[in-house]
Amino acid sequence: MHVLGSTAELGPVAHLGAYRARDGSPGEEVGLDVGGPHAALVVGKRGSGKSYTLGVLAEELARTDGVAPIVVDPMGAFRTLAEAPDDVPARVVEPRVRADALEPKAWCALLGLDATGAVGALVWRAASEATTLDAMRAFVDASDVAREVRLAAENHLDLADSWGVFDGDPADLSGGEATVVDCSGLDDAPMNAVCLAVASDCYRGRLDGSVERLPWLLVDEAHVFFEGVAASALRRVLTRGRAPGVSLVCATQRPSALPGVAVSQSDLVVMHRLTGRADLAAFRDTRPTYVDEGFERRMPERPGDALVVDDATEGVHAIRVRERLTPHGGSSPRVETDDGDAGREGENENADGRGDDSGGEE
Numbered sequence: 001m002h003v004l005g006s007t008a009e010l011g012p013v014a015h016l017g018a019y020r021a022r023d024g025s026p027g028e029e030v031g032l033d034v035g036g037p038h039a040a041l042v043v044g045k046r047g048s049g050k051s052y053t054l055g056v057l058a059e060e061l062a063r064t065d066g067v068a069p070i071v072v073d074p075m076g077a078f079r080t081l082a083e084a085p086d087d088v089p090a091r092v093v094e095p096r097v098r099a100d101a102l103e104p105k106a107w108c109a110l111l112g113l114d115a116t117g118a119v120g121a122l123v124w125r126a127a128s129e130a131t132t133l134d135a136m137r138a139f140v141d142a143s144d145v146a147r148e149v150r151l152a153a154e155n156h157l158d159l160a161d162s163w164g165v166f167d168g169d170p171a172d173l174s175g176g177e178a179t180v181v182d183c184s185g186l187d188d189a190p191m192n193a194v195c196l197a198v199a200s201d202c203y204r205g206r207l208d209g210s211v212e213r214l215p216w217l218l219v220d221e222a223h224v225f226f227e228g229v230a231a232s233a234l235r236r237v238l239t240r241g242r243a244p245g246v247s248l249v250c251a252t253q254r255p256s257a258l259p260g261v262a263v264s265q266s267d268l269v270v271m272h273r274l275t276g277r278a279d280l281a282a283f284r285d286t287r288p289t290y291v292d293e294g295f296e297r298r299m300p301e302r303p304g305d306a307l308v309v310d311d312a313t314e315g316v317h318a319i320r321v322r323e324r325l326t327p328h329g330g331s332s333p334r335v336e337t338d339d340g341d342a343g344r345e346g347e348n349e350n351a352d353g354r355g356d357d358s359g360g361e362e
């Protein structure tokens, strides 16, 4: 098997798929080095195969010794990973956050409060003094401030309480099975709080030695998190995660919405079909050596086909991602036809139902 992500035989390899010849026929099997930490991006327009590829990677990591795979799942698309426990060790957990996993500044940002205003300052002090949401509320309740300030702070903390993510303890994420943190049904703000806590726990756990396995954090719809309070924790993993051994794989249909550091720090980019001009520019600017006009001519057409830009081998590799071992849960709902079948969803059809590959910006 040809290994991407490393020039040396370092140990465990995730089977990603096979090389793809120009006529689409499969070639040698392709794997990805998972023996050491990586920062990777999986990009492509809607329906091009990003979640499917993330699922393949999660399956491989779940079957790899010494790593702790965690999927931050915004849509519940990865719950199916746990459907074949004999083949793929995986579990689905509720999204839970310890209130003190968030710095006071993050609490203000999460609740849309100006930290220099009276209400923001009170919430900031509550987050500095208390370790649970209940204790933060008690702190606010007992505070000696103007009534309207106290009521406004209470309302904001009630909102946080209504998300349900601060109830109970978060699951231990350091196990060897794939852990799917199911964030479906959550708004962007609580989802960001969850992602922030997961990324911080992985990073700090490796620094203080409490996490033994090397964490692999897989984040779908990553633009949602780079636009929210999780951004700083994800940036930290991107820029400083390699030394403690934390890997991050971000999937997005909008790479232009990610900060430049997400593209520049990624040593692997799995590019499914991508047509938006701004999105292509996000790569052309940081990787002019790889992403030229020839690159655009090689752009994959079918869902599941990809170009892998690999810093280790300093090359661009045309591959087809292998089929999933567990069911793929990421397909969009489709209209039922008269004979009861859902509309076709073949390899040559885009998720939006067009049989062609005409794209344009998303």
Ligand SMILES: Nc1ncnc2c1ncn2[C@@H]1O[C@H](COP(=O)(O)OP(=O)(O)OP(=O)(O)O)[C@@H](O)[C@H]1O
Pocket (backbone or CB within 6 Å): 044, 045, 046, 047, 048, 049, 050, 051, 052, 053, 253, 303, 304, 305, 320, 321, 322, 323, 324, 328, 330, 331, 332, 345, 346, 347, 351
């Ligand atoms: N490697 C593959 N092998 C076979 N089929 C695939 C592969 N990758 C994707 N597909 C097909 O393409 C469909 C769309 O893939 P997927 O759900 O991963 O797209 P996506 O890029 O994540 O879309 P969205 O942005 O809407 O979430 C899948 O339901 C599956 O049928």
